[in-house]
Amino acid sequence: MESALDYHTAKALLEWQVEFGVTETISDTPINRFEVKPEPKKMAVAAVAETVAPVQRSKVSGVDLARSAAAGAGDVAALRAALGAFEECDLKRGARKLVFADGVFGSRVMIIGDAPERDEDREGRPFVGDAGVLLDKMLGAIDLNRSENVYLTTALPWRLPRNQEPKSDDLAMMLPFLERHVALAKPEFVVLMGNIACQAVLKKRGISRLRGEWGEAMGVPVLPMYAPEYLLGNPEKKREAWADLLSLKARLRG
Numbered sequence: 001m002e003s004a005l006d007y008h009t010a011k012a013l014l015e016w017q018v019e020f021g022v023t024e025t026i027s028d029t030p031i032n033r034f035e036v037k038p039e040p041k042k043m044a045v046a047a048v049a050e051t052v053a054p055v056q057r058s059k060v061s062g063v064d065l066a067r068s069a070a071a072g073a074g075d076v077a078a079l080r081a082a083l084g085a086f087e088e089c090d091l092k093r094g095a096r097k098l099v100f101a102d103g104v105f106g107s108r109v110m111i112i113g114d115a116p117e118r119d120e121d122r123e124g125r126p127f128v129g130d131a132g133v134l135l136d137k138m139l140g141a142i143d144l145n146r147s148e149n150v151y152l153t154t155a156l157p158w159r160l161p162r163n164q165e166p167k168s169d170d171l172a173m174m175l176p177f178l179e180r181h182v183a184l185a186k187p188e189f190v191v192l193m194g195n196i197a198c199q200a201v202l203k204k205r206g207i208s209r210l211r212g213e214w215g216e217a218m219g220v221p222v223l224p225m226y227a228p229e230y231l232l233g234n235p236e237k238k239r240e241a242w243a244d245l246l247s248l249k250a251r252l253r254g
Contacts (some may be wrong), residue, residue: 002190003006003147004152006094007090007093007094008233009161013145013218013239029125036105041163042087055252060087061219062088062089062173063172063173063176065086065088066086066088066173066175066176066177067176068237069082069083069085069086069176069177069178070082070176070177070179071176071180073184075174075178075184076101076105076181076184076185077123079177079180079184080098080100080101081140082177083098083101083157083177084098086177087133087173088173089139089158089170089174090170091156091158091159091160091170092158094158094159094161095116095121095158096121096122096124096159097121097122097123097157098157098158099116099120099121099124099125099126099154099157099159100124100125100157101126101151101152101153102125102126102127102146102147102151102152102153102179103147103150103151103152103218104146104148104149104150104151105151105185106107106151106185106186107149107150107151107185107187108149108153108187108188108189108252109144109149109151109187109188109189109190109191109248109252110150110152110182110185110189110190110191110220111127111135111150111152111153111190111191111193111195112153112154112155112178112190112191112192112193112197112200112201113126113127113152113153113154113155113193113197113227114154114155114156114194114195114196114197114227115154115155115156115158115159115160115166115196116154116158116159117163117229119131119132119157120159120193121159121229123251125230126152127146127152128225130232131227131228131229134227134228134231134232135193135228138228138241138245139244140219141245142245142249142252143245143249143250144181145201151185153178153181154197155171155174155178155196155197155199155200155201156170156171156174156196156200156215157177159173166196166199171196171199171200174200175200177220178200178201181218182218183218183219186195187220188220188221188252189220189221189222189223189248189251189252190217190220190222190223191222191223191224191225191248192222192223192224192225193224193226193228193231194207194226194227194230195207195223195226195227195237197224197227198210198224201217201218201222202215202217202224207224207225207226207230210223210224211224211225211226211241211244212224212243212244212247213217213238213239214247214251223244223247223248223251225241225244226241226244
């Protein structure tokens with residue numbers, strides 16, 4: 001019978017057992033604890049180095065492979081294909097679909113969201129569901145529309161398991177793809193919607209402190225804002241979000 005546990009759930013259960021001191025599992029065959037076994041030979045220093053080095057290299061190679069794959073993408077279609085074929089990020093194993101982009105490529109405004117949630121993971125597009133409806137209303141208030149003059153993507157292309165916080169390794173691994181995405185889209189302004197987007201691009205968190213303050217990253221002016229998901233649960237923050245939208249509108253008018 002096939003196990004009902006997915007990859008991330010099984011991994012979390014094993015980590016929980018290790019945290020509580022579990023060092024071995026019960027096997028189907030008995031073990032003689034009183035058997036005297038010959039002392040194993042000590043591994044040579046060089047052999048130990050060989051067993052450790054591949055692990056260290058794999059951590060580095062994930063980012064290096066991402067950087068190489070992203071740099072080799074000559075257009076946005078090639079970038080999507082490269083990201084879809086990338087197997088180094090564990091997030092891909094627990095996601096249904098790759099969430100790459102939506103809207104009009106090459107628009108003056110590019111919005112980078114946090115990470116896909118359930119609706120995005122199901123449809124394979126960023127900013128859908130209730131959060132997408134709210135975002136469309138926000139954009140419409142300043143004469144923007146994803147079907148005409150806005151391009152959308154996310155800092156991470158796959159859903160986080162159980163909406164956990166992202167790992168710094170995953171953000172670092174996906175950053176070359178995000179940077180290449182911005183370079184190909186060539187927006188005049190980038191809006192970072194949420195803490196994860198700010199962490200990925202600005203290496204900072206604390207959206208309440210960062211929002212509304214223009215900065216620069218990836219060679220483009222960037223504006224941190226509250227994510228629509230956050231505004232759905234904190235409607236009192238919509239006044240601040242409106243101020244940020246007006247700031248973006250002023251920049252668009254020059």
